[in-house]
Amino acid sequence: MVRMDVTNKESPLMNAIEVDHLVKKFGDLTAVNDISFTVAEREIFGLLGPNGAGKTTLIRMMTTLTPPTSGTARIDGHDIRTDANGVRHALGVIPQAFTSDPELTAKENMLIHAKLYGVPSETRISLINQLLESVDLMKFRDALVGTFSGGMRRRLEIARGLVHAPKILFLDEPTTGLDPVSRANVWEMIRNLRDKSGLTILLTTHYMDEADKLCDRIAIVDHGKLAALDTPARLKDSVPGTDAVEAEFDHAPDNWHEQLKGLAEAEAVTQHDNVTHIASSNGSSTVAALMDLARARGVTVRKVSVQSTTLDDVFLHYTGRELRDAAGGSMTYDVSRFYR
Amino acid sequence: MNFERTWALIERDMRKFFRSPALMMSTMIFPLVQLIVLGYAFGGKIKGAKIAFVDQDRSVESRQIREMFDGIAAGPATFRIVDYDSAPHAIDDLRAGFVRGVVEVPRDFSRRFYQHDRPRIAFSEDNTDQVMASSLLQSLQDMVTAINTAPVQPRLDDQVELNVVEVYPYIEYAKYLLAGSTAMAIFIVAMIGGGITFIDDKSRGLHEGYLLTPIKKTELVMGMIGAGAVKGLMAGMAIVLIGGMIVGIPGLWNPVRLLYLCLVVLIASVAMISLMFLAMVRVSDPLVPRAVFGVLNMLLFFPSGAISPIEGFPKWLRWMSVVDPFTYTVHALRNLTIKNTGIEGIYSDVLLLSGFSVVMIVSCIALFKRQL
Ligand SMILES: Nc1ncnc2c1ncn2[C@@H]1O[C@H](COP(=O)(O)OP(=O)(O)O)[C@@H](O)[C@H]1O
Ligand SMILES: [Mg+2]
Numbered sequence: 001m002v003r004m005d006v007t008n009k010e011s012p013l014m015n016a017i018e019v020d021h022l023v024k025k026f027g028d029l030t031a032v033n034d035i036s037f038t039v040a041e042r043e044i045f046g047l048l049g050p051n052g053a054g055k056t057t058l059i060r061m062m063t064t065l066t067p068p069t070s071g072t073a074r075i076d077g078h079d080i081r082t083d084a085n086g087v088r089h090a091l092g093v094i095p096q097a098f099t100s101d102p103e104l105t106a107k108e109n110m111l112i113h114a115k116l117y118g119v120p121s122e123t124r125i126s127l128i129n130q131l132l133e134s135v136d137l138m139k140f141r142d143a144l145v146g147t148f149s150g151g152m153r154r155r156l157e158i159a160r161g162l163v164h165a166p167k168i169l170f171l172d173e174p175t176t177g178l179d180p181v182s183r184a185n186v187w188e189m190i191r192n193l194r195d196k197s198g199l200t201i202l203l204t205t206h207y208m209d210e211a212d213k214l215c216d217r218i219a220i221v222d223h224g225k226l227a228a229l230d231t232p233a234r235l236k237d238s239v240p241g242t243d244a245v246e247a248e249f250d251h252a253p254d255n256w257h258e259q260l261k262g263l264a265e266a267e268a269v270t271q272h273d274n275v276t277h278i279a280s281s282n283g284s285s286t287v288a289a290l291m292d293l294a295r296a297r298g299v300t301v302r303k304v305s306v307q308s309t310t311l312d313d314v315f316l317h318y319t320g321r322e323l324r325d326a327a328g329g330s331m332t333y334d335v336s337r338f339y340r
Numbered sequence: 341m342n343f344e345r346t347w348a349l350i351e352r353d354m355r356k357f358f359r360s361p362a363l364m365m366s367t368m369i370f371p372l373v374q375l376i377v378l379g380y381a382f383g384g385k386i387k388g389a390k391i392a393f394v395d396q397d398r399s400v401e402s403r404q405i406r407e408m409f410d411g412i413a414a415g416p417a418t419f420r421i422v423d424y425d426s427a428p429h430a431i432d433d434l435r436a437g438f439v440r441g442v443v444e445v446p447r448d449f450s451r452r453f454y455q456h457d458r459p460r461i462a463f464s465e466d467n468t469d470q471v472m473a474s475s476l477l478q479s480l481q482d483m484v485t486a487i488n489t490a491p492v493q494p495r496l497d498d499q500v501e502l503n504v505v506e507v508y509p510y511i512e513y514a515k516y517l518l519a520g521s522t523a524m525a526i527f528i529v530a531m532i533g534g535g536i537t538f539i540d541d542k543s544r545g546l547h548e549g550y551l552l553t554p555i556k557k558t559e560l561v562m563g564m565i566g567a568g569a570v571k572g573l574m575a576g577m578a579i580v581l582i583g584g585m586i587v588g589i590p591g592l593w594n595p596v597r598l599l600y601l602c603l604v605v606l607i608a609s610v611a612m613i614s615l616m617f618l619a620m621v622r623v624s625d626p627l628v629p630r631a632v633f634g635v636l637n638m639l640l641f642f643p644s645g646a647i648s649p650i651e652g653f654p655k656w657l658r659w660m661s662v663v664d665p666f667t668y669t670v671h672a673l674r675n676l677t678i679k680n681t682g683i684e685g686i687y688s689d690v691l692l693l694s695g696f697s698v699v700m701i702v703s704c705i706a707l708f709k710r711q712l
Pocket of ligand 1: 026029031049050051052053054055056057058
């Protein structure tokens with residue numbers, strides 16, 4: 001597989017993460033099946049796959065929470081098998097399930113982690129305030145985390161993951177279960193972390209749009225195997241498929257459909273109600289040609305849109321199934337009923 | 341070993357403890373209620389038990405017997421006399437539970453008395469209730485002895501007497517129970533803190549958060565045991581002091597005695613919480629500690645001699661009491677609360693509990709899984 005540095009082309013970069021033939025078996029089940037990849041410094045790298053694909057297991061091995069069956073990984077140069085503490089110091093991790101303590105305040109949760117990471121006491125409070133400010137939770141600093149919404153709690157845990165100034169941040173399904181506004185907030189935060197603080201970020205997701213919008217490169221994982229790895233654009237390009245152009249016109253001449261069929265890259269033209277559908281092997285050049293043609297013929301284009309190849313198509317192509325169909329179960333035991 | 345990390349975990353538990361008054365209350369209420377209800381319901385002197393008296397003889401002598409009963413009824417008031425005409429009727433009422441015993445003076449009582457032919461009084465007891473039966477028997481026996489010795493005293497100098505010296509003033513049962521109730525408070529803290537919330541934190545994912553940090557497993561285990569021990573110290577001292585005031589332990593606030601109490605309660609807390617952690621170190625299902633709560637309580641509390649003396653146990657139960665850390669806790673606390681001993685009354689228990697704790701903690705650290 002080809003590795004490419006998408007960001008920062010000035011300096012030669014070392015790999016922040018090197019995953020080397022990691023395997024994890026649970027009895028007969030191979031949850032992670034020989035996965036290897038590298039992540040460059042300052043990259044936002046996404047592991048995309050359905051529930052049960054093995055994303056969390058992979059992250060747990062990389063974060064020293066679970067011993068691998070075979071293979072290894074190096075995080076910022078520290079081997080997960082031989083230098084677990086080096087890995088733990090280099091990494092900030094935001095696990096899939098919430099791990100903040102609901103019976104403590106935001107600040108207390110931060111403080112405990114700061115102490116566990118050995119952040120010097122002189123800088124702790126100011127650092128915590130700064131981090132809480134950056135995730136917009138300063139005014140809830142002394143509120144119990146049990147009263148937080150999912151989005152607030154996720155933001156708090158991101159702040160907490162940064163308390164020891166790690167170089168690399170792992171986020172396991174950071175926006176699962178969040179409302180659209182909170183998701184957008186989290187995306188914004190992740191981009192800022194890379195752009196302003198220069199962090200390397202590895203995240204997992206089962207949302208196509210999230211992987212597409214946020215990640216520099218995406219690894220598609222299914223049944224514990226790496227199915228594909230590249231930038232979102234190249235992944236989409238690699239899928240032989242068509243874009244769909246949809247348009248509505250006023251004052252269209254009678255032979256308008258015939259004319260449309262002659263457009264660059266256009267393959268087929270159909271009509272449903274008022275909407276004209278043009279199948280194209282390259283949506284953007286078809287649209288450009290369409291606009292020129294309409295102007296020349298005096299046709300008004302009321303509306304036009306291009307539905308390009310999505311990661312759904314990419315996923316289908318590489319795994320043989322649709323992402324949304326590949327649902328799996330969750331494994332956590334819910335004890336929340338014992339608490340309030 | 342980085343104490344700051346261990347301390348961070350202890351601090352976390354303290355904040356949670358003080359923040360949830362319900363938890364604090366539940367650790368205190370049960371031992372206090374136990375102390376008051378069990379302490380005063382149990383082991384008091386029997387008073388006013390109904391005794392049927394059937395006089396078949398109707399002689400001067402039988403009336404004398406009857407008068408002596410009246411004397412006891414008026415004095416220590418152990419029983420009340422109800423006269424019955426027929427023995428079968430009295431026995432029926434005994435079986436039905438309306439009277440606790442039947443005293444029958446047979447028809448030939450006065451004849452045998454004069455013929456020196458071993459005059460007899462019959463006592464039928466309801467021996468389904470052992471406490472009652474032995475208490476009644478004791479007072480009847482005393483009375484018969486009194487009848488025999490009082491008027492004649494033939495060879496007084498030959499008779500052996502048992503001189504009982506009561507070393508301590510009469511101890512009410514509630515005072516006796518105080519040590520057990522204090523141990524119970526420590527147990528509840530250990531069970532809730534070391535068992536239930538530990539497993540819940542695990543299954544709620546809180547531990548995953550800690551395991552991601554560079555904390556060592558020794559620091560983690562020590563932090564959790566330390567937190568439990570501090571909570572146990574607070575709950576145990578609260579029960580000793582509140583309970584001690586309720587049952588009226590004299591000289592409770594003597595600073596040296598308080599120091600010894602703190603020492604015993606602290607080491608007992610460490611022993612109990614580390615035992616609990618060891619039992620739960622590989623458990624992940626939150627229902628497990630809830631399910632074993634009652635059983636563990638039974639297995640630790642009753643064999644300890646908290647409510648009745650170990651000397652009355654069958655052999656197998658005595659063995660349980662030997663390995664039960666509760667036993668040494670109760671022994672030391674009882675010495676401090678009702679006998680007011682000094683260090684000589686507790687040092688062996690403290691040493692044993694310390695040794696026990698060390699074994700438990702080392703095993704916890706060995707068995708604790710640093711990974712998920
Ligand atoms: N501790 C475990 N024991 C047994 N099976 C597990 C364990 N953890 C995960 N699995 C299984 O491994 C597979 C991958 O799970 P996971 O890594 O959680 O997937 P994802 O995070 O992609 O949803 C699933 O089939 C899951 O049931
Ligand atoms: Mg997962």
